[in-house]
Amino acid sequence: MSISREDIEKVAVLARIKVDGEQVSALEKDLGNILDLVDQLSAADTDSVEPMAHPLDAVQQLRPDVVTETNQREAFQAIAPATEDGLYLVPKVIE
Amino acid sequence: MHNKSVAELSRELESGKISSVELTQQFLDRLKHEDGKYNSFITISDEQALAEAKAADEMRAAGKATVWTGVPFAHKDIFCTNGIRTTCGSRMLENFVPPYDATVTANFKAAGAVCLGKTNMDEFAMGSSNESSFYGAVTNPWGMASGDKRVPGGSSGGSAAAVAARLVPAATGTDTGGSIRQPAALCGITGLKPTYGRVSRYGMIAFASSLDQGGPMARTAEDAALMMNVMAGHDPKDSTCIDREVPDYTATLNEPLKGLKIGLPKEYFSDQLSPAMEEQVRNAIREYEKLGATVKEVSLPNAKLAIAAYYVIAPAEASANLSRFDGVRYGYRCDDPKDLMDMYTRTRAEGFGNEVKRRILVGTYALSAGYFDAYYLKAQKVRRLIQQDFINAFKEVDVLMSPVSPTPAFRQGEKNTDPVSMYLEDVFTIAINLAGIPAMSVPAGFVDGLPVGLQIIGDYFSEARLLNAAHQFQQVTDWHQREPQ
Numbered sequence: 001m002s003i004s005r006e007d008i009e010k011v012a013v014l015a016r017i018k019v020d021g022e023q024v025s026a027l028e029k030d031l032g033n034i035l036d037l038v039d040q041l042s043a044a045d046t047d048s049v050e051p052m053a054h055p056l057d058a059v060q061q062l063r064p065d066v067v068t069e070t071n072q073r074e075a076f077q078a079i080a081p082a083t084e085d086g087l088y089l090v091p092k093v094i095e
Numbered sequence: 096m097h098n099k100s101v102a103e104l105s106r107e108l109e110s111g112k113i114s115s116v117e118l119t120q121q122f123l124d125r126l127k128h129e130d131g132k133y134n135s136f137i138t139i140s141d142e143q144a145l146a147e148a149k150a151a152d153e154m155r156a157a158g159k160a161t162v163w164t165g166v167p168f169a170h171k172d173i174f175c176t177n178g179i180r181t182t183c184g185s186r187m188l189e190n191f192v193p194p195y196d197a198t199v200t201a202n203f204k205a206a207g208a209v210c211l212g213k214t215n216m217d218e219f220a221m222g223s224s225n226e227s228s229f230y231g232a233v234t235n236p237w238g239m240a241s242g243d244k245r246v247p248g249g250s251s252g253g254s255a256a257a258v259a260a261r262l263v264p265a266a267t268g269t270d271t272g273g274s275i276r277q278p279a280a281l282c283g284i285t286g287l288k289p290t291y292g293r294v295s296r297y298g299m300i301a302f303a304s305s306l307d308q309g310g311p312m313a314r315t316a317e318d319a320a321l322m323m324n325v326m327a328g329h330d331p332k333d334s335t336c337i338d339r340e341v342p343d344y345t346a347t348l349n350e351p352l353k354g355l356k357i358g359l360p361k362e363y364f365s366d367q368l369s370p371a372m373e374e375q376v377r378n379a380i381r382e383y384e385k386l387g388a389t390v391k392e393v394s395l396p397n398a399k400l401a402i403a404a405y406y407v408i409a410p411a412e413a414s415a416n417l418s419r420f421d422g423v424r425y426g427y428r429c430d431d432p433k434d435l436m437d438m439y440t441r442t443r444a445e446g447f448g449n450e451v452k453r454r455i456l457v458g459t460y461a462l463s464a465g466y467f468d469a470y471y472l473k474a475q476k477v478r479r480l481i482q483q484d485f486i487n488a489f490k491e492v493d494v495l496m497s498p499v500s501p502t503p504a505f506r507q508g509e510k511n512t513d514p515v516s517m518y519l520e521d522v523f524t525i526a527i528n529l530a531g532i533p534a535m536s537v538p539a540g541f542v543d544g545l546p547v548g549l550q551i552i553g554d555y556f557s558e559a560r561l562l563n564a565a566h567q568f569q570q571v572t573d574w575h576q577r578e579p580q
Contacts, residue, residue: 003460007460008456011456011459011460011463012440012456013440014459014463015414015418015443015455015456015459016418016421016436016439016440016443017440017443017444017447017452017455017456018440018441018443018444019444027453027456030453030514031453031456031457031460033513033514033515034406034453034457034514034515034518035457035460036515037402037403037406037515037518038403038406038407038461038470038474039403040399040400040403041400041403041404041407041470041473041474041477042469042473044397044400044473044476044477044480046473046476046477046480049476049477049479049480050476050479051472051475051476051478051479052475052476052478052479052482053305053475054291054292054305054335054531055290055291055292055305055482055530055531055532055555056291056292056337056531056555058292058335058337060334061331061334061338063331072194075194076194076424076425078194079190079191079192079194079424079425080423080424080425081422081423081425081426081427081428082428088423088424090423090435090438091432091433091434091435091437091438092434093434093435
């Protein structure tokens with residue numbers, strides 16, 4: 001199964017990864033090969049099979065709704081690329 | 096000292112023949128002197144190690160020592176270590192110093208173990224050769240004498256090479272599709288991927304959350320059991336971690352194997368396996384027969400679909416997990432972003448390597464509108480078929496045995512230009528992750544001077560039985576004691 005250049009460019013936007021023309025060509029081949037490999041799945045008869053999310057079919061565990069964590073904003077922001085006055089800085093979003 | 100096992104080092108410390116500070120200094124000196132050849136560590140944390148060693152000696156003086164107190168080891172650089180850089184093999188996390196410990200990290204600290212540093216790995220654990228690390232490839236200690244530079248396997252290649260080269264007696268690893276077992280096999284050490292949910296994933300940087308599982312890598316099954324005693328157990332911080340009693344994994348190591356029923360999946364002795372490898376694996380199985388085990392052929396008819404299912408599920412989950420790397424809260428951010436979109440797309444283009452980007456793109460595609468049912472949902476259904484094969488097999492036998500990898504360690508550069516040929520390296524290991532069952536790699540011989548691993552696969556939560564089977568094998572063979580020259 002092949003994947004088109006347009007598909008790759010669209011997926012790259014969805015994944016927020018910048019790709020240039022040369023990379024798209026390499027990806028066209030590599031992703032095409034991977035999708036060929038994956039295509040074996042279509043041969044499997046799975047009509048009456050439930051999809052499996054957790055190997056032991058475990059359910060989500062719940063805990064009491066109480067505060068257990070302390071505020072560690074300074075420790076967390078110390079490793080951020082850009083902060084100011086306790087806020088994370090990003091390029092201007094609204095003009 | 097560097098040749099001693101965890102169990103032996105523990106006894107040396109207990110007898111007072113050596114302090115943990117002395118032992119740690121010896122290991123650090125050797126590590127710094129030797130690792131240039133292998134590149135098995137990304138970070139050596141000598142200051143923190145010596146502080147932990149000093150604390151361990153005090154813990155012992157206060158009569159509070161455990162088996163692990165003062166014993167040096169290393170963490171795969173995927174486990175968050177408070178105050179010690181954790182890169183996950185990626186440029187994205189080159190300067191990431193976690194403000195917290197993974198549960199596995201905290202468990203080893205509580206036991207008094209001494210972490211010497213963080214081992215090299217494929218970027219975000221995506222790879223089978225340790226060539227995708229931003230911090231350079233790792234060289235397998237085996238094969239170096241003949242001038243060859245061979246891969247240690249991956250993604251836990253740094254841990255495997257470091258243990259094989261006697262730089263550390265043991266190291267943690269993680270296994271999403273074979274990343275503990277395949278490097279253990281290629282480097283001639285012992286590795287265990289536990290049942291999904293047996294070991295907490297909290298603070299273990301996520302690749303594919305429904306498959307990832309941390310586990311031990313050591314030279315002996317006994318040491319792997321000692322590691323499991325520290326690593327396994329329920330953790331409220333990981334909602335997929337199973338709340339179930341943890342046995343003492345060393346307690347049953349000496350149980351006799353008489354009557355053990357071994358199944359050989361015929362699909363795992365296919366023409367993908369080289370004849371020389373098959374001979375070694377079959378010789379190992381004959382040793383088990385001598386120990387009183389019986390052998391019969393079984394079938395895993397859907398095993399052939401495992402790689403296809405895996406390369407939908409793992410990239411899909413990776414694409415979601417790795418969306419957190421956005422250049423905002425931690426990790427890499429590109430220079431001079433012109434707007435928010437530019438910041439996201441260039442941060443991720445520059446911060447991730449090629450294999451990680453490929454998998455994110457495949458996963459994004461598989462999850463995108465119109466494709467979700469055909470890919471992800473279909474793969475999750477096939478996953479259940481694969482699981483059912485194992486459930487059926489374990490109605491007839493106690494354990495399954497097979498090769499770990501189709502070939503011994505290959506040369507650096509041999510497979511990393513073709514992603515699909517690299518993916519096929521995991522043909523015998525991937526189905527185990529999809530089913531969520533435990534499996535080990537045990538040294539079982541050599542082909543052309545390179546180690547061969549025997550895979551022992553068990554039913555859910557049968558880690559103690561696998562370790563017992565491996566330990567008994569290691570009482571009558573010496574493959575695990577061979578040292579690379």
